[in-house]
Amino acid sequence: MTVAAERAADVRARGLTPIWACSAVGFLLVSLAVGVLAGPVDLGVGGVLESAAARLHVPGASTPLSPTEEAILWEIRVPRVVLAALVGAMLALAGATYQGVFRNPLADPYLLGVAAGAGLGATIAIAYLPEGLRGQRALPVAAFVGGAVAVMLTYAVGRSARRERDAATLVLAGVTVAAFFTAWQTFVQQQNAETLQQVYSWILGNIPNTGWSDVVLILPYVAVATVVILALRRVVDVLSLGDDEASTLGVDVRRVRLALVVAATLGTAAAVAVSGLIGFVGIIVPHAVRLLSGVGYRALLPLSVIIGAGFLVLADVIARTALSPAEIPLGVVTAFFGAPFFALVLRTTRAGVS
Amino acid sequence: MIELRGVTIALGGRPVVDGVDAAVAEREWLALIGPNGAGKTTLLRAVAGLVPFTGSIEIGGRPIEELRRSELSRLVAVVPQEPSTPPWMTVAEYVLLGRTPHLGPLAKEGRRDREAAARAIARLDLVGYEERRLGTLSGGEKQRVVVARALAQEAQIILLDEPTAALDIGHQQQALELLDLLRGESGLTLVAAMHDLTLAAQYADRMVLLDTGKVAADGVPRDVLTETLIAGHYGASIDVVPVGGRIAIVPRRGTRDT
Amino acid sequence: MLRISALVALVAATFAVVVAGASGGATSHQTGSQASFPVTIVASNGKVTVARKPRRIVSLSPTATESLFAIGAGVQVVAVDDQSDYPKSVPKTSLSGFTPNVEAIASYRPDLVLIAYDPKGLSDALARLGITVVHQDGAKSFKGAYQQIRQLGLVTGHESEATRLVGRMRSKIAAIVAAARRAGRGLSVYHELTPDLYSATSKTFVGKVYEALGLRNIADAADSAGFGYPQLSAEYVVSVSPDVIVVADTVCCGQKPSTVAARPGWDRISAVRTGSIVRIDDSIASRWGPRLVNFFRAMSSALARLRQ
Numbered sequence: 001m002t003v004a005a006e007r008a009a010d011v012r013a014r015g016l017t018p019i020w021a022c023s024a025v026g027f028l029l030v031s032l033a034v035g036v037l038a039g040p041v042d043l044g045v046g047g048v049l050e051s052a053a054a055r056l057h058v059p060g061a062s063t064p065l066s067p068t069e070e071a072i073l074w075e076i077r078v079p080r081v082v083l084a085a086l087v088g089a090m091l092a093l094a095g096a097t098y099q100g101v102f103r104n105p106l107a108d109p110y111l112l113g114v115a116a117g118a119g120l121g122a123t124i125a126i127a128y129l130p131e132g133l134r135g136q137r138a139l140p141v142a143a144f145v146g147g148a149v150a151v152m153l154t155y156a157v158g159r160s161a162r163r164e165r166d167a168a169t170l171v172l173a174g175v176t177v178a179a180f181f182t183a184w185q186t187f188v189q190q191q192n193a194e195t196l197q198q199v200y201s202w203i204l205g206n207i208p209n210t211g212w213s214d215v216v217l218i219l220p221y222v223a224v225a226t227v228v229i230l231a232l233r234r235v236v237d238v239l240s241l242g243d244d245e246a247s248t249l250g251v252d253v254r255r256v257r258l259a260l261v262v263a264a265t266l267g268t269a270a271a272v273a274v275s276g277l278i279g280f281v282g283i284i285v286p287h288a289v290r291l292l293s294g295v296g297y298r299a300l301l302p303l304s305v306i307i308g309a310g311f312l313v314l315a316d317v318i319a320r321t322a323l324s325p326a327e328i329p330l331g332v333v334t335a336f337f338g339a340p341f342f343a344l345v346l347r348t349t350r351a352g353v354s
Numbered sequence: 355m356i357e358l359r360g361v362t363i364a365l366g367g368r369p370v371v372d373g374v375d376a377a378v379a380e381r382e383w384l385a386l387i388g389p390n391g392a393g394k395t396t397l398l399r400a401v402a403g404l405v406p407f408t409g410s411i412e413i414g415g416r417p418i419e420e421l422r423r424s425e426l427s428r429l430v431a432v433v434p435q436e437p438s439t440p441p442w443m444t445v446a447e448y449v450l451l452g453r454t455p456h457l458g459p460l461a462k463e464g465r466r467d468r469e470a471a472a473r474a475i476a477r478l479d480l481v482g483y484e485e486r487r488l489g490t491l492s493g494g495e496k497q498r499v500v501v502a503r504a505l506a507q508e509a510q511i512i513l514l515d516e517p518t519a520a521l522d523i524g525h526q527q528q529a530l531e532l533l534d535l536l537r538g539e540s541g542l543t544l545v546a547a548m549h550d551l552t553l554a555a556q557y558a559d560r561m562v563l564l565d566t567g568k569v570a571a572d573g574v575p576r577d578v579l580t581e582t583l584i585a586g587h588y589g590a591s592i593d594v595v596p597v598g599g600r601i602a603i604v605p606r607r608g609t610r611d612t
Numbered sequence: 613m614l615r616i617s618a619l620v621a622l623v624a625a626t627f628a629v630v631v632a633g634a635s636g637g638a639t640s641h642q643t644g645s646q647a648s649f650p651v652t653i654v655a656s657n658g659k660v661t662v663a664r665k666p667r668r669i670v671s672l673s674p675t676a677t678e679s680l681f682a683i684g685a686g687v688q689v690v691a692v693d694d695q696s697d698y699p700k701s702v703p704k705t706s707l708s709g710f711t712p713n714v715e716a717i718a719s720y721r722p723d724l725v726l727i728a729y730d731p732k733g734l735s736d737a738l739a740r741l742g743i744t745v746v747h748q749d750g751a752k753s754f755k756g757a758y759q760q761i762r763q764l765g766l767v768t769g770h771e772s773e774a775t776r777l778v779g780r781m782r783s784k785i786a787a788i789v790a791a792a793r794r795a796g797r798g799l800s801v802y803h804e805l806t807p808d809l810y811s812a813t814s815k816t817f818v819g820k821v822y823e824a825l826g827l828r829n830i831a832d833a834a835d836s837a838g839f840g841y842p843q844l845s846a847e848y849v850v851s852v853s854p855d856v857i858v859v860a861d862t863v864c865c866g867q868k869p870s871t872v873a874a875r876p877g878w879d880r881i882s883a884v885r886t887g888s889i890v891r892i893d894d895s896i897a898s899r900w901g902p903r904l905v906n907f908f909r910a911m912s913s914a915l916a917r918l919r920q
Contacts, residue, residue, distance in 0.1 A: 008468040008471070009468075011446045011471045011472045012468075014447065071880045072850050077847060079876065193708065194695060196710075197805075197810070198864065201808055208808065209876070210875075211876025211877070231459075232460070235459050237447070237451070238451055238454050245432070245434060247423065248402050248403075248431070249452070249455055294442050296440075296442065296443055323837070325847075326836070327843045327844065
């Protein structure tokens, strides 16, 4: 073996190492277990396991739970845990992606106006849809469309800017569009003040009890977004050098950025459509992973998916058990963790470790 | 190798580069000199395909507008004036980034890529630094890492923007000697914007003096670095001193022409 | 996220309306004989003296609107707010009780304005314009609700009608309660305000209706903080399996017995299995006026059906 070939073994980019992958997956599995076992109704570990075995048609297994308990477990609790995992994974991934694409450690998945657009869509649906449709799934669709339109508008505004069309311009366009949509949303809300409680509740964010239907609804979007972003994760590391250097390294910066933003946005819009605006997940999780591991996006993106899922499942457990049998809006729980966490991030980044 | 004809670049309405003609032969070291704001950086960026221009820039006879980004970056590597060195990245990862033009967006580095990076690391005397994070390196070490990345790119042309601006005299010499050596070994063509006229004179084969976007002089260092030209374009009074077959520029104190 | 602080203020105030303000009590004095003015009452905005029989009343409170028309003061009403929708013939305008515009209110040249909610110094502003304002917060109890109706009778010159109305309400409700209490004993109820399971405990006005009927309110266990309007977890509702579900979000949120029954896991609930899901128009469930009787009636038929 030549000298160069020998030394080539030392030249490695830190991908998702087995240790980190196992720890992350372990964390997720523990969260899922806690999620499925926790709740106002105590089902017992054995009960849950046997019920699961029976569902999987393991020969000889039968469920010790009553029909009501079965329903609670499989129609309310498990889909809720799965939904929380999907939403958490998507928000964390989108947040990490935006942080990489825009080279901004404070970027969150709502950066380009998705939140404001979805909020407007939801408010319009709540305020103006005829009675018959309101109880149906029109609300998530409206929120999704609103979010997507907002981001498209952000891109349009960004492209029409006469200054250099770089990442910073896009962020500014996002701020503009978000402000506009928020103003409009507030106006609609005020015009229909009796819907205040509903709108506010949606904005705070929660994981709904809609069973498997919401899981099926958002799974395709989250799956596609995740696949696209993870496929491009090495390029995100190149993007962290800035548009110019990335270009000189052969990356079509605009196209890659567009692909990443579209994927992250679609996934985020889908998540927001069913769960409202759950804040802080998109910032806390990527930063926590970065603080603990110091890795680049090649590893950070897949880790964010796994840990984001676990994180939101645990946050939802707190939301539904802390004041049991009453619920705390999930957005309140994540904010509770978010604020002190921000302080921590500020301290450590100011110390020069970014 | 590189041919510029009538290159004009307007930024914000004013021409920053105005009708520049220049040529760089294969394996040549061309130094771009000129006072601040002369358009050196902008010109380099144009050759790297980063800014739009009117006129023609050809590399190996092919106009760069016709090259796809990945093709261009396989031909031209850039060492910027202020490279972005994410503190959390390791040296190995950073140098490996130089292989990006040879990978598609979905591809992963293969053995060839890791070997190219390992060779670049060895050339720049960075063996043992592979797992060090960029944030822990000194200025000189960072400079070597950036050059290593450009080397790993295995491009025929390297554009350097003030490659020694932040280095002390020892590291300056080290870096430039190395570049010259690499040029000989790998047959590289170098175009460097340099502010230190003596160093430029010592290492460059040819020089182009830019002032307010126009070519004021083009030739071997001896012909470009004259008292009149320097006084006229830099507003400085100097003495040209022959040293070991080349020249050095020494600032002259005393009465200055007003 | 910046919107939240503005929203919190509005939502808190909105809840304050329904949760009932501090001073719901009132003593009514009258000087002189029946139906004569001036008359002084004590409302949520303190002592209010109405000098003459009002001829141009503006009501920004849907509950007050219902009461006014029920006691025969409807002819004196010139404008009601955009949420007042009962009876059908009320002079509805685009005035808002939540975000009132003082000038718009004043443009109707009212001599008496009734409000249930006093945002941003509305009553002070109207007072400065020389307009009499009576602020009647959400009632905390049936007694409070009756008192408000009587007060309205006093200030509009319909004291006897008001007294008769209150008497009728009292007796009707008493009869319903007597009959239904036996039917309701031992049964539990879930009152739904929104599809994301916000409910109302026994502390609230609507909760008192269930209390009177002898029903156990499942929201009570979930309200450790005592705010009155906890959000319940779906698991809890399913596991507790209430015997009656009252759907009070039919108008705002398109909920019907069929949509409630279709929720995952809810088919196990007792109320769903026996079909004891009561639809209550949102406004009946959220007001404390004459249609309280309708609410009681709806509940009593549901309970009667249940016992069969």
